[in-house]
Amino acid sequence: MHDQVIDPAASGTDGTAACPACPEPHGPGELRVPLPSAADLTTLRDARAAIDGLDAALAVLLEHRAAVAAAVQRLKPVGGFAGRNPEREREIVAAMAARAPSLGPDRLARIMNAVIEAGLDAAAASDA
């Protein structure tokens, strides 16, 4: 969860906190990340720095998503891999494809299949 990746040693005195994903301090339960414009990146160093910032935010989102997906498994009558729901997964991919048109539904399906399986696997490991 996002709160868990905030470095308490870097916390401000005003209730805000520094976190590895965000360039600016912010309150708990928030993620703020700049969205660099690829067209503005003209050096390898800057482009890699932009990737690193986006990946830090992705990691925070993936950690948080896995925790929420684990909560869903506990709420469903049949959770875990046995309760996998292809129709729900197709809906997720379709909604994401509308926001990520350059990736499109086929690539997003591969990405989200990996994300969903990793979440279910992590949830099963934490139950064991």
Ligand SMILES: C=C(O[C@@H]1C=C(C(=O)O)C=C[C@H]1O)C(=O)O
């Ligand atoms: C979270 C659920 O369980 C499973 C995991 C999903 C996910 O990580 O998004 C989606 C569908 C299910 O295969 C759910 O049914 O909503």
